[in-house]
Amino acid sequence: MAEATTGLDIGHVAALLAAGVVAVPVFRKLGLGSVLGYLAAGAAIGPFGLALFREPDTILHVAEFGVVIFLFIIGLEMRPSRLWGLRREIFGLGSAQVGLSGLALTLTAMAAGAPPAAAFVGAMGFVMSSTAVIVQMLEERGELPAPSGQRAVSILLFEDLAIVPLLAIVAVLSAAVGGGDEAAPPLWRTVGLAVAAVAAVLAIGRYGLNPAFRFLARYGGREVMTAAALLVVAGTAFLMDQAGLSMAMGAFLAGVLLSDSAFRHQLEADVEPFRAILLGLFFLSVGMALDLGVVLADWRMVLAGLAAFMLVKAGVIYGVARLFGARRREAVERAALFAQGGEFAFVLYGAAAAGGVIDARVSAALTAIVILSMALTPLTTLALKRLMPKERGLSPEDAEGVDSAEGLGGRVLIIGFGRFAQVVSQPLLARDVDVSIIEIDVEMIQAAGRFGFKVYYGDGARLDTLRASGAGKAEAVLVCVDKPETADRIVQLVKSEFPAAKLFVRAYDRGHTLRLIEAGVDYQIRETFESALKFGEAVLAGLGFPDEEAADVIAEVRRRDAARLDLQVTGGLQAGQSLMRGNLPTPQPAPYITPSREGRLLNEDEAPAGAAQEND
Structure with missing residues (x-):
């Protein structure tokens, strides 16, 4: 040599x-x-x-x-x-x-x-x-x-x-x-x-x-x-x-x-x-x-x-x-x-x-x-x-019926397939919209497969996964993950790399909603907001209030929330906080809405510190 x-x-x-x-x-x-x-x-x-x-x-x-x-x-x-x-x-x-x-x-x-x-x-x-x-x-x-x-x-x-x-x-x-x-x-x-x-x-x-x-x-x-x-x-x-x-x-x-x-x-x-x-x-x-x-x-x-x-x-x-x-x-x-x-x-x-x-x-x-x-x-x-007992979660290599996201190209890409996304997907599938779904939880993928859903393994917070999942071809990307920081990361990637796709995002709370609006998503909704309103409307009806009056109350709560959110976005946090305390520039609420003891209505993200909040 x-x-x-x-x-x-x-x-x-x-x-x-x-x-x-x-x-x-x-x-x-x-x-x-x-x-x-x-x-x-x-x-x-x-x-x-x-x-x-x-x-x-x-x-x-x-x-x-x-x-x-x-x-x-x-x-x-x-x-x-x-x-x-x-x-x-x-x-x-x-x-x-x-x-x-x-x-x-x-x-x-x-x-x-x-x-x-x-x-x-x-x-x-x-x-x-x-x-x-x-x-x-x-x-x-x-x-x-x-x-x-x-x-x-x-x-x-x-x-x-x-x-x-x-x-x-x-x-x-x-x-x-x-x-x-x-x-x-x-x-x-x-x-x-x-x-x-x-x-x-x-x-x-x-x-x-x-x-x-x-x-x-x-x-x-x-x-x-x-x-x-x-x-x-x-x-x-x-x-x-x-x-x-x-x-x-x-x-x-x-x-x-x-x-x-x-x-x-x-x-x-x-x-x-x-x-x-x-x-x-x-x-x-x-x-x-x-x-x-x-x-x-x-x-x-x-x-x-x-x-x-x-x-x-x-x-x-x-x-x-x-x-x-x-x-x-x-x-x-x-x-x-x-x-x-x-x-x-x-x-x-x-x-x-x-x-x-x-x-x-x-x-x-x-x-x-x-x-x-x-x-x-x-x-x-x-x-x-090999020596330690396995955790409950599975890896995609060890799991049966789990395919990686590669070469997908649906009209709509859904990222995350928890309870929220499972409901979101149903009207799309009912109208035969071509949907691609990726999820990082292997057990969730296997469970969805038993009910006829084809869900692929992929981390939507990775740019290479988004490309392989067809984000560049999708008309709409639905971000349905339950962690706000992960959703923010996906939004940044999609806005930067796939600007033609419309972004629909599940928000966690008001703060997350404000970040998503600032990021320029096409649509966002807090994960518990609409379901909580329907729940409250049913309670009013159950207490004997007329259906029309209950519906008006819910519409007023929704309007107040939209006004607060709009003022927070356009007028800054200080004005938004003032509005939350009941200083509304719009007409006063209907007389049948009683404020809380502090003189204002609470949002779902204003729970006391340490209060539990549900995540899908």
Whole structure:
């Protein structure tokens, strides 16, 4: 075999692509996931396998951009208000997991005979879990948008924030052992630079990105928009890297700042192909970096450290999860998912080795432990899935009679098929309207099939699913899901990507109704409003009121509600609240309508705090 070179030529590119194309489908077929496939392929073609590549670090630096793009896409899905809502998880749950895990692992390493400084560095490198591995696995399992997935992302965000203080501590330890760089800037300057970088990203994202993208959309063309999207990701990552922060954190912030932009879906579509390829390349390069010589020479230390670190970290994570109110199943799954080191360990161990805190042999062993833990994570989660009792819900792969939404093209697309949509569909089917229905609940799909409905499996909050479901051909899209945030996401996608389709949306309450009106849907209705009015009309009739009088009362309540809603939309929230208190500019209600004790009529969304509300 000819000796491999350090540069990349077309043969190396072909080898990288071939490794991924061969290994990933095989490992996914075996149920082991794509991450382990990439890692195994990288080890096979790396310097300690077939030796097609001599310097995997060169590829790793390029491939890290895949992780950066991944965090940018996650940021696009995370509005500032939603991120603010996760502050308890980020700073509470995240800090507890990082702090307690770091303490436990440091004590474990010291108990094994490591000096305190080396024990701390080894422990904190392992505490920083792999963002790439965890987010990729959550996405493959469809759990990223779920509350448990959002909590996992919150912890990863705090770990990224912890990078600066950890590198500062390593610099202090290096100075203490005499190996530090005397020309290194003081700590206050490092922290100030990091704060300035974050402020710059926030300012540019808040005031500069939207005008720039509007200009490019008008004069630049599609390829320039794609280049601009990549420039935003690369530019924020570079700025954060120069300030000593995480590149992924910079890209995430840029995504959050663009999450309310009219261009967010176009940006996501533009960078997604680069994310998928570069992230696969990242896992390949991590597999190449596994030094099998170190593993064989120090196999006792490596295996003992791997087992001790993973078990101790998993135990602490489980305890922290339960302490913060997680269910037992979620706590176990989080422990298995986070019980590994991550890519940041390579940076921390490299800095510690350069500063003399740990020697080269220990650094290589610690790096091998981290890589092996990343490779074991898909296996441990797979074993956990098979050992733990199955949840009540089914997956589409395990269920009979469930087909994925692919190639549909009905005149009407219904998203969500709960009790609300089941009633909505009946008049359409009675008039032989061609209807396509997608639903994410497998058991609901199977139950509908027993009653003659053909419902397809699909997540309407995903753009690719909407395309496959025929949203581009549908005259009308009916959003009948019961979660308002999911409905908002679908509305944004349809308005942005399929503007010709009419949008009919089930609203949750008045606040959701106002958001839908602002979004420009063609029709919206609160899920319980009309049924509650009919219920009230029947009660009046049952109490002996004449049918005509009962109907007039209901018409007046409906008119008052429409007037309040219209004033809230056109006159602002303050005027709407004044109107809710009975300050009506329109004629006063009929004398047989008696206000509540507070002097006003209550809406169904004005129930006291904590009152239960029904969802279909």
